[in-house]
Amino acid sequence: xxxxxxxxxERWALLVIRELLLGPKRFTDLRSGLPGxxxxxxxxxxxxxxxxxxxxxxxxxxPASHQIYELTPYGRELETVIEGFGRWALRSPSLSLTGTxxxxxxxLLLSILFSPAAAxxxxxxxxxxxxxxxxxxxxxxxxxSLSRGLARDPDATVETSVRVLHALLSGKRSLTExxxxxxxxxxxxxxxxxxLPGLFAYPRNIGAx
Numbered sequence: 001x002x003x004x005x006x007x008x009x010e011r012w013a014l015l016v017i018r019e020l021l022l023g024p025k026r027f028t029d030l031r032s033g034l035p036g037x038x039x040x041x042x043x044x045x046x047x048x049x050x051x052x053x054x055x056x057x058x059x060x061x062x063p064a065s066h067q068i069y070e071l072t073p074y075g076r077e078l079e080t081v082i083e084g085f086g087r088w089a090l091r092s093p094s095l096s097l098t099g100t101x102x103x104x105x106x107x108l109l110l111s112i113l114f115s116p117a118a119a120x121x122x123x124x125x126x127x128x129x130x131x132x133x134x135x136x137x138x139x140x141x142x143x144x145s146l147s148r149g150l151a152r153d154p155d156a157t158v159e160t161s162v163r164v165l166h167a168l169l170s171g172k173r174s175l176t177e178x179x180x181x182x183x184x185x186x187x188x189x190x191x192x193x194x195x196l197p198g199l200f201a202y203p204r205n206i207g208a209x
Contacts, residue, residue: 007052008078012037016045017075018082019104020055022135023148024070033102054078086112090203106162107135107146110169113200116142122199124192127151129159139199156188168193170202 008014012034019025019033031042046069049055054075060066071078089095090112107130119142127150128135136151137144151157158165164183167173175194178184186193 007054008049010045010048012041012045013049014078014082014085016042016049017054017071017078018108019102020069020071020075021079021082021108022104022146024058024060024068026066026068030069033104035102049075083108083112103130103133103162104148106166109166110137110200111144111146113169113202114139114144115199115201118199118201119144122195124156124195125151125154126192126196127154127157128165129157130162130165139196154188155192156186156190158184158186158193160184166202169197169200171197 008017015034015037016030019030025033027042027046030046031037031039034042046055046057050057053072055069056072058068058070060068086109107128119139123140124138126137128137134148134150136147136149136154160168160178160183164173164178168175168178168184173183175184175186175190175197179186
């Protein structure tokens with residue numbers, strides 16, 4: 001434990017890792033997802049995580065050619081650790097859900113809230129366009145996987161905001177209501193989207209929109 005905290009226990013380190021769980025990011029994207037972090041501190045944390053073999057620096061192929069940061073396979077093993085912290089924190093009586101939260105953190109919340117027991121035999125592949133950013137969601141074998149990027153041949157694609165998506169999945173608002181109000185658009189198999197509410201165990205203070 002002491003050595004693990006030496007590697008990831010510095011301020012912002014685990015949050016940097018969290019921001020990379022869904023896929024690679026540019027330096028500027030990391031800063032956008034971590035309000036309050038200074039460029040110098042982010043540079044320092046990325047260097048430390050790189051030295052520890054947790055994060056690596058790379059370049060996207062042409063035509064993008066952007067400099068990006070991504071988790072190594074060793075770094076990706078921290079996903080279960082971060083999800084465990086999240087589940088633990090949700091039970092805290094002093095938890096505050098006010099303030100700014102990154103889009104990635106709100107998408108990753110789906111992994112924490114997912115209920116394998118409720119999923120049963122549900123299998124669904126979704127493309128999520130959340131306020132202009134694309135993510136992939138797959139539910140199968142009582143597991144959920146999430147990643148950044150365009151989905152290939154999804155059962156359906158949902159266009160909305162993260163907040164509205166949580167309202168649907170928590171059961172606070174129905175799919176018919178959201179589509180009718182224009183807060184959500186569904187392309188493809190609407191029945192696939194209708195299977196999702198009920199697969200997530202939401203606390204009362206999450207999921208309103």
